[in-house]
Amino acid sequence: MTLIQNARIFNGSKAPSFIGDIRLENGQISEISKQPLQPRAFEETVDATGLWAMPGFIDFHTHYDAEIEISPDLQESVRHGVTTITLGSCSLSLALGDPVDLADMFSRVEAIPRKSVLEILQSRKTWNSAEQYRNHLNDLPLGPNVTSFAGHSAIRTHVLGLERALSRRAKVSREELGRMNDHLEEALDNGFLGMSINTLVWDKMDGSRFRSRPLPSTFAPWSEYKFLNRTLRRRGKVFQGVPNVSTKVNVIMFLLETMGILRPALKTTVISLMDVKYDPHLYKVLSLMGRLTNTILKSDFRLQALPEPFDLYADGMDVVVFEEFAAGAAANHIEDEYERRRLVQNPEYRNWFRKQWTNWFLPRVFHRNFKETKIVEAPDPTLLGKSIDDVGRERGVDSVTAFLDLVAEYGNSIRWYTVMANHRREPLEKIVSLPDVLIGFSDAGAHLRGMAHYNFPLRMLKLVNDSHRDGRPFMSLEHAVHRLTGEIADWFGIDAGYLGVGRRADLVLVDPAKLDDSLARDVEAPMPFLDGFKRWVRRNDDTVKQVYINGRLAVKNGIPVPELGQKKGFGQFLGSQIGY
Known part of the structure; x- marks a missing residue:
């Protein structure tokens, strides 16, 4: 048992925060009180005076699919307060498929050494269905909780074979579409959030067989997506997509697909809304399109957005x-x-x-x-x-x-x-305030040498906290926490994102005095499980004091505990609770 005393408590909703105590017991929150709670015998007490207590953050766009197999602690996210992550983004998933095919799909796109990905899959992959994959994930000593999309590239390749999946000349039969849909239905039956696709042709294959061809998902006609989306729409699940961000034209197709006039809206989220340097007005156009889509077309559309500079x-x-x-x-x-x-x-x-x-x-x-x-x-x-x-x-x-x-x-x-992108403070504040935006798109676990957005939730809190410090608040702190926790959990339909009696005890203690420029400090961190390969990260161990997952201490004073990723009892697979 653990008693956290005298913290400023944000419960994950937009309700006012307050100073109080939280008791963790048997993996759950057993008490939350504005009045001091008396410590019990053998209960660990944590003096949280001056600290913020809030639900663990949710990172709904990662590419940890390979890393989780050899380092299930995923400590680079957990150390920053992330207690729930999502696999299977951008059409890429390891739930289905041949190890060589999957390594060729995954490695170049996500800038992860192919040799390492292939060795991981060839030595460890024993599953070949969504149900088996879910069971496999639950057998791992997970650090954070895990959710997943069904990846369209993986499904398409599993049904057609890689060569046909990478050809526009290949005619997909009705029977093959039905088999794709069967795999999607099985994934949804096992709690997957929905399906992810990719239409961006500069995401390329690795390996020697089909090197530099775009991913299998990009070769699908839009009719193939629409066929599978009927299942997502009927079951109330999520359609995650990567538009062709260079041309921007097919964003219109995503907007039309999510439309809810004379039919249920299709929950749709795409990457990404940014204030890009080369076009300072583009974010205004895209945000207006999102607003009109959700109001006039009765859609359920969300652009993903990072609350920090997008640097490389x-x-x-x-x-x-x-x-x-x-x-x-x-x-x-x-x-x-x-x-x-x-x-x-x-x-x-x-x-x-x-x-x-x-x-x-x-x-x-x-x-x-x-x-x-x-x-x-x-x-x-x-x-x-x-x-x-x-x-x-x-x-x-x-x-x-x-x-x-x-x-x-x-x-x-x-x-x-x-x-x-995101180099100007005022446009960035406008972007993260938009109702048609979800705060996320870290790509954690990918682009290991090029991008480092693992601590984006802390950057969001800093952005909002700085505005209060400067006397020009654009969002309440409670709303900022909600955008990183409860809002995401509600939209994706997962049991996370809130502090409440009887709920699973996933929470983080943050020192607001350390929401400072240290959040942007560059570190090249060796990855022992990838032969010492160094990835670019940002480390700010003074900011996150404690992280609890399932009531268990996962991070203490900014440092992951030795048991994380070694013993079970922290994270688990979280199934979607929306639709059926």
Whole structure:
């Protein structure tokens, strides 16, 4: 038993917070009181004076599908107060399929070493259905609670075979559509949240068989999605999608699909609403479309949004945004770094790259402005701290030439940083306040060297807390907590997100005095289970004092406890409770 005393308690709703005590007993919250509770014999007491107690955060967009197999503690999220995560995003799931096929689908898209993913799956994958996968997850010593989508790429490949799944010429029979739907129904029967798809063609296959083809989900006609969506709509489940964010055009298809006129609305969430640097008005257009869709078309549509700057690190050309134009994708098609360096020395390639990089009529998400970069690692120390444009001016060449020269000279040893979106505070405050937004899209467990949004809930609390400190609050603190907890749980239909008597005791203690600039501190953390591979994270261990999952202490003073990921009794698979 644990008694948390004198905390400021946020219960996950928008109700006013208050100072009080919380008693944890047998995995549940047994008492919440505004009056002091008396400690019992053998009860651990925690003095939470000055701390905020709130439900554990929910991260509904991760790619921990492979990592959870070898490191089920998922401590990089848990240490930041996340107590529930979601697998199966962006059409990718490990519930169904051959290990080699799944590794080829998963690795390049999510920038995880294919060799490691393949070894994990070949040595551990004993399941091949949604039911078996759910049982398997519950057999693991999970750190956080786990939810999952059924991945459309995995289902399509399992039914058609990988070669046909990656062809637009392949005609899918009615019987094959029915088999896809059977797998989807089984997943929903086993508590999966819904289905995820991907229409973004710069998410590419890894491996040697079909390298650089887009994912299987992108080859499906829209009629295939619509057929499967009938099941989601009938059962009240969630349709998660990745639009073609470069062209933005097929966002309209998602909006029409969610429409609730003369039929039930289809719960739909897509990535992602940002204040992108290259187009400062785009977020206004997308947010207006979301509002009109939900009001006029009676939809249930949510854009995913991060409450922090969307920044990137890149090792040479090895970064996902280079997949959005053909010259960049051609370089990343080459696995061998030496061969890639030879390519960027080729005059014809350099001319092609320059034309595409500077062509403002090509669809884009990335700003492609080398003035907005900073070199952070390089064999030549005189380069550190400079932009790639600075290097070009010093060498008497344009910035594109300077970049290609640096890649030719140093390959992936030249590491650079840039901010792609959410760089302005006022637009960011507007985005996270929108009713048509869900706060999330961390991609935790993916883009290990390029993105680090594991602590996004704390960044949200800082954003709101700073506005109160500055005398210009745009949202109550209670509402901010609700957006990170109860609102997400309600929309996805999972038993999480609230503090209440009789509820599972998933909660976090946060020190508001440490919601400071340390939340943006960069750390390269070794991953022992991936042969010491280092991922970029942000560590702020002074901010999260305690994390409890199922009533058990999971993090103490910012450090995960040794039992996390080693013993069962913390997290569990949480099934969807909406629809049927």
